[in-house]
């Protein structure tokens with residue numbers, strides 16, 4: 358009995374969604390004007406979800422280690438293969454946790470959740486691994502109470518295209534996961550500048566944890582104040598990037614207690630970084646994690662090593678900080694904290710001397726080439742003197758005199774003049 362009705366609805370939804378541009382505004386309506394949001398199928402989800410998701414109360418997080426986890430209203434679309442997010446405009450109003458992962462969405466539309474309903478209970482949004490390429494400024498409305506937003510493993514481009522208020526509307530956001538979230542086709546220094554604008558525009562005053570792992574970040578860029586728009590920040594995760602130092606300000610984040618810099622490209626921390634950390638740790642309990650960085654154990658690392666040995670800053674797993682390279686090779690694999698100053702040697706041929714000698718040899722080569730070319734030119738002039746005289750007769754006198762005056766090849770000048 359209900360089948361024709363459902364079929365008709367399906368046709369309606371399909372019509373609606375083909376007509377709609379990328380700016381979906383609301384959940385499709387039935388013929389008599391009611392929203393299809395209330396019409397569910399046997400998955401518990403509204404019919405717009407095509408029976409591919411699960412909706413209902415269940416434990417979250419769903420882990421054997423947390424048997425006492427609270428039951429929450431979860432909408433779970435995992436590996437559903439959707440190619441757009443239009444069904445999310447029909448998200449059940451009581452949703453507390455939205456898991457929407459493993460789809461191929463591309464650019465997000467404006468008003469992903471529609472713009473007519475308030476999702477007062479929605480606290481967690483996991484949008485990982487959806488091939489999201491772009492998030493427009495007004496993608497998320499009505500998300501006042503979302504505490505955790507997960508955008509890991511996407512291809513988000515945030516360049517000049519729009520100076521976006523990407524996270525605007527997430528007024529209560531405490532945890533932002535952006536692990537491997539950005540496209541690799543844009544140089545990280547550009548998106549970090551954009552990210553700073555985004556933080557500035559988005560008003561994330563309550564953000565406590567920020568994950569930026571695996572983003573190929575090799576420098577924080579021109580603005581050391583990048584994280585200063587996040588005054589409540591407590592944990593900053595920058596592991597698995599390519600940073601070679603810690604080159605951003607800490608003092609503007611009074612609550613910061615942990616910075617993760619594991620598996621970056623740090624050969625040693627600079628003295629600037631060390632003094633930034635020391636000054637900051639005086640006002641708060643501060644932990645930094647530097648495991649698996651390629652420390653180079655030569656004489657230049659000594660100030661870092663002696664700091665490691667003496668500082669009151671907590672260096673997590675500091676027994677695991679080891680030489681990746683060293684002078685000599687016997688230091689490779691040695692624990693930094695066990696090194697003595699007399700074990701650390703300077704490179705035998707310091708780089709600046711090499712540079713100097715190579716530049717002197719470059720000058721010598723250049724002078725030789727110059728002399729050679731000059732000699733050839735003079736020889737040509739000498740052997741072609743008859744032709745030259747015929748062709749440039751009016752200038753001949755002048756040229757010979759000029760060569761004579763300028764004192765080039767002084768033995769040859771008289772010969773030319775003598776012709």
Ligand SMILES: *[C@@H]1O[C@H](CO)[C@@H](O)[C@H](O)[C@H]1NC(C)=O
Pocket residue numbers: 371374375377378379439440441442443
């Ligand atoms: C969204 O995807 C569905 C299939 O999952 C498709 O039928 C529909 O046309 C798409 N809508 C838009 C606006 O691209």
Ligand SMILES: *[C@@H]1O[C@H](CO)[C@@H](O)[C@H](O)[C@H]1NC(C)=O
Pocket residue numbers: 415416417418419431433434435456
């Ligand atoms: C969501 O669904 C996937 C696959 O159906 C399942 O593996 C996962 O545990 C579910 N997540 C939760 C929190 O229930």
Ligand SMILES: *[C@@H]1O[C@H](CO)[C@@H](O)[C@H](O)[C@H]1NC(C)=O
Pocket residue numbers: 544545546
């Ligand atoms: C990114 O740009 C900087 C400077 O503009 C350059 O030094 C660096 O090599 C670039 N990195 C990549 C991966 O293109």
Ligand SMILES: *[C@@H]1O[C@H](CO)[C@@H](O)[C@H](O)[C@H]1NC(C)=O
Pocket residue numbers: 553557579580581582583585586
């Ligand atoms: C750095 O960022 C702050 C705010 O985050 C901004 O006020 C300042 O103009 C920026 N400076 C540069 C050089 O971009």
Ligand SMILES: *[C@@H]1O[C@H](CO)[C@@H](O)[C@H](O)[C@H]1NC(C)=O
Pocket residue numbers: 639640641642
């Ligand atoms: C740091 O931690 C210790 C104990 O872990 C505590 O007594 C002290 O008050 C803390 N200091 C600050 C500035 O939070």
